[in-house]
Structures are given as structure tokens and as C-alpha cells.
Amino acid sequence: MTGAAGDPGAVERALAAVAPERWEAYEGLLRALAGGQVWMLLWHGSPGSPDAQYGNMDVGGHGYAPCATSPAQLAASGWTRAHEVVSGPEIAASLYQSRWGLWLDPHRPGGGVGVPWADLRRIALGLDRLPAGPLHISEPAGQSSPFFAVLEQQAGEVRPLRSLRRAWVRPVLGEAYLAIGLDLYDASPPSVEAARALVQRAAAQAPDGPGVSTVMMADEYDPVAMWMWANARPFFDRQAAGQPAPTGFGYAAQPPAGPAQGWPQAPWPGYPGR
DSSP states (O other): OOOOOOOTTHHHHHHHTOOTTOHHHHHHHHHHHHHSEEEEEEEESOTTOTTOEEOOEEETTEEEEEEESSHHHHHHHTOOSOEEEEEHHHHHHHHHTTTOEEEEOTTSTTOOEEEOHHHHHHHHHOTTTSOBSSOEEEOOSOTTSHHHHHHHHHHTTOTTEEEEEEEEEEOSBSOOEEEEEEEESOOSHHHHHHHHHHHHHHHHTOTTSOEEEEEETTOTTOHHHHHHHHHOOOSEETTTTTOOOOOSTTTTTSOOSSOOSSOSOOOOSOOBOO
């Protein structure tokens, strides 16, 4: 599928500014990708054909689909097979769900730049909605604060809530914040809203505290949720406390608590083109 028209050199110029530890420049590259397009290299087939397949690279055990950032870079790459022009948000949404990244201009001196799947997820869902990585995640200090006391006291009243976890998150850019992981029996919008309202009420008890964000533990792509499954014990656990699990429509069909299976995925021959 052809990407939206735009400045064909925007991503290429943003890439030229990227250097190690220059996180603002890297964030600028992500913004350019979010508003631009890339030239995907097709290893098999032609654009739109059923057998179309993007090329692939393995870097440090992680899969990436290579691309060029402009017509000039496509020509400089010497690629002689077909290619496909795709908008940045479209390719980001397509790749991150299989935990594949995007590698920009691998033919450049130095090898170009890889954008991991977690950053593609930010492009797909909105750069302003998700924190800028890499993230430093740790156990929060002050775990006996009034905020946590209110959460523990009132959590049992929120029927869809199975457990709560917590983490202190320091993005590479922006302010650090407290993340509360919501593990729900029922992920319907009313249930999610009820759990988030609980966190908002508790945050109101500590207005001078740090920023607070909620994380859905069922989100298998959220790096904070992944860290919590691996490293954080629940500070509220309905089943451990002996409280009965909710029953009724929608609850019995929910999967058991725990991290998503199947990650990381093994490399595969290539990502299908579109």
C-alpha cells in the first residue's frame, strides 16, 4: 500500500542528525517517521501481490525489516528488486505486533539506524501517549504512602480488579512517574474505567506526589507491564487475600493472570508485504 504523500526527505534528514546518546535527535527521527514514509525493500514479489515479502535482518537476535528513507537512498542502496512505499504509522503498526523493528538505510556507512519494535509501537499508538525509551524501571520508594494505603483499602470494592502492581519509571526524556499495573478479570471499557478511577481517587490523596500512570497488565507489548510481570509482586492480590473472584457474565471466559506467552519470537524468513 502506498504511503501518504509528504516531504520525501524528512526522514532522511532526521536520520542524519541521530548519534549515540542524542535522545532528542532520535525522538525527532521518530516524529519524522510518524509523519513520513519509507521505501520498504521487497525480497519476494511485487507491491500488492499475495507473495510479496519484505526483506529481513537479524541484529543481536532481534528481527528488523530494512528500508530506505528516500528515493535517493533507495538508489544509493543498489537494491534491484521491487520496493513498496509505506507510511511510517502504517509500517510501524504492521511490524511491532510481531515484535519486528525497522532498520533505516542499512547501506549507509556505519550501517544505518534500527528502530526497535517498542518505538514502532509508540509511533503507531502516538508518541505523546507513551514514554520515550529506553526506560529505567525499578521498585518505587515510599511504598507506605497514603496513596498506596488508599489503593489497598478500596481495591477490593472494584470487582473486575484481580491484582495491582507498581513500578517507578524514568524515561530517557521527560519526568519520572509511578506506574500502577492493573490486572483485571474483565477488560471491558467500564471495568477499565472503574480501575482507573480507583487510581485517580488514590492520587487525589497525595496531590504533591509524582505523576501517576496506569498500565494494563494484559497488554503484551507494554514494556512496563512486561517488567512488572517479571519483577514486581502484587501489593494487592484478591486471591491471595482470600477475597472471592467475581462471577457472572464476562468473567469466567477471562484468561488466567500471567505474562503473554511466545515472547521473544524466533526469527522468521521475512515479513509479508502489503
